[in-house]
Amino acid sequence: MNGRRADLIATELEGMILQGDFTNGERLDEIKLAEKFEVSRTPVREAFQKLSLSGLVEQIPRRGVFVRQPGPIELIEMFEVMAEMEAFAGRLAATRISDIALQDLRRANAACEAATKAGDAATYYLENELFHQIIYTQSGNAFLEGEALRLQRRLEPFRRSQLRLRGRMPQSMAEHKLIVNALADGDAETAAHVLRNHVAIQGEKFQHLMASLRQTPQDQRRLSAAGG
Amino acid sequence: MNGRRADLIATELEGMILQGDFTNGERLDEIKLAEKFEVSRTPVREAFQKLSLSGLVEQIPRRGVFVRQPGPIELIEMFEVMAEMEAFAGRLAATRISDIALQDLRRANAACEAATKAGDAATYYLENELFHQIIYTQSGNAFLEGEALRLQRRLEPFRRSQLRLRGRMPQSMAEHKLIVNALADGDAETAAHVLRNHVAIQGEKFQHLMASLRQTPQDQRRLSAAGG
DNA sequence: AATTATCATATTGTATACAAAAAAATTGAC
DNA sequence: GTCAATTTTTTTGTATACAATATGATAATT
Secondary structure, eight states: OOSOHHHHHHHHHHHHHHHTOSOTTOEEOHHHHHHHHTSOHHHHHHHHHHHHHTTSEEEETTTEEEEOOOOHHHHHHHHHHHHHHHHHHHHHHHHHOOHHHHHHHHHHHHHHHHHHHHTOHHHHHHHHHHHHHHHHHHTSOHHHHHHHHHHHHHHHHHHHHHHTOTTHHHHHHHHHHHHHHHHHHTOHHHHHHHHHHHHSOOTHHHHHHHHHHHSOHHHHHHHHHHTO | OOSOHHHHHHHHHHHHHHHTOSOTTOEEOHHHHHHHHTSOHHHHHHHHHHHHHTTSEEEETTTEEEEOOOOHHHHHHHHHHHHHHHHHHHHHHHHHOOHHHHHHHHHHHHHHHHHHHHTOHHHHHHHHHHHHHHHHHHTSOHHHHHHHHHHHHHHHHHHHHHHTOTTHHHHHHHHHHHHHHHHHHTOHHHHHHHHHHHHSOOTHHHHHHHHHHHSOHHHHHHHHHHTO
16 A cells, blocks of 8 residues: 555556566557556556556557567667676676675576576576676666666566577576676676677577567466476 | 647656756646646646656655756766767667768768857757767667667756867867768777767866756756857 | 644545547448 | 448546645644
């Protein structure tokens, strides 16, 4: 009972869209959503405004709001920008990172490895995201951190489908170790370089991303829920 | 008469905040703004949602929305990210830029120089922004272009106060030429490097930015309107 | 005099009512 | 049967009404 149901609804809807609960281009029905959340149309509409600015939804005057899943080209572009942001965060973090943060990175990486061996996809995703978030924070640039988090959150469902290929996980782990070492050594350029390549979409990753896009969002969600 | 007054109000308010029409921390009064725009509170509130997500305004439940001008540290951080984005756009553009775009860059730069000589600040700012926007577009990455535009727009008023120092304008023009040459040569690394330094805040620019922050937003606007 | 309690007022947040526009359905002509 | 025009229905957008919470003032108590 926050007194701001609109914000809760915005967060809820954002999660649903990112998880792929709606098909691309689907219209969000104010009335049905209001009934679903047991509120009036007003807070639902306020939530729509937020979603439209973050690009998750397109608002067409007098027509309604439609969920807008990024197409293949836009996805590639977003990953390209993400790679550059991570590289930048890494370059900054290399000269600023604390010993505690380095420990946290190693712990997160170990947890990733353990999760891989245990076949625990959920934990893997969580710890992997944490690993990267630590680097954002250690960049010492709070604005960059915020932008990186925003983009990471937006790309999260697509990254999942990408990481499902088991073959890449060992390499991904190895790259994590290279990143930690570069950061520990204060080697900004290596940290930036490895991070950029780590995040960038290239080679086989590209094809897997494309393949995942041919599934419907519902399919993606079902696969994710199944855990790989 | 779009049928979406809320969007118009959002744009209007965004402009007012960016121009510094409100003091930092000032509360935006729903009722007064509704009267000012001659609408009810509903579209004003919908506009608030958008502003809050873009960070121009902070929304505190049951308290209201307050304009949030970035402080010195956040500004530095934003310029740092902007510099990196421009560098990345330049690196991409170097291998993709069209001959027509190169012509446009040279034209915009010439217009900048002419405006400087004529003491026409407004034209200078406009053409300078155009110069950079051409590079965003020529990066070939529409997502990057959008993000860069967003940040450019957010930083615009602060960049103005920074460029007011006449002494830097010749150097800025020279840097523009270096950028154009690097792009024309397809020299991605040079383009990236020069653009990063061109946008970054360092040395005397830093002090001027700090000095401009000691003025109230109203003062800044008055100075801008006066044209330098 | 200072502090707390209580009350009045103002403001936010949500629900509902209404107007305008678009989508859908029905009717009519060919 | 198909297409166009008109009517009906939905749906969006805005205004207003109401409820809940916070703010400010006043009164009471120590």
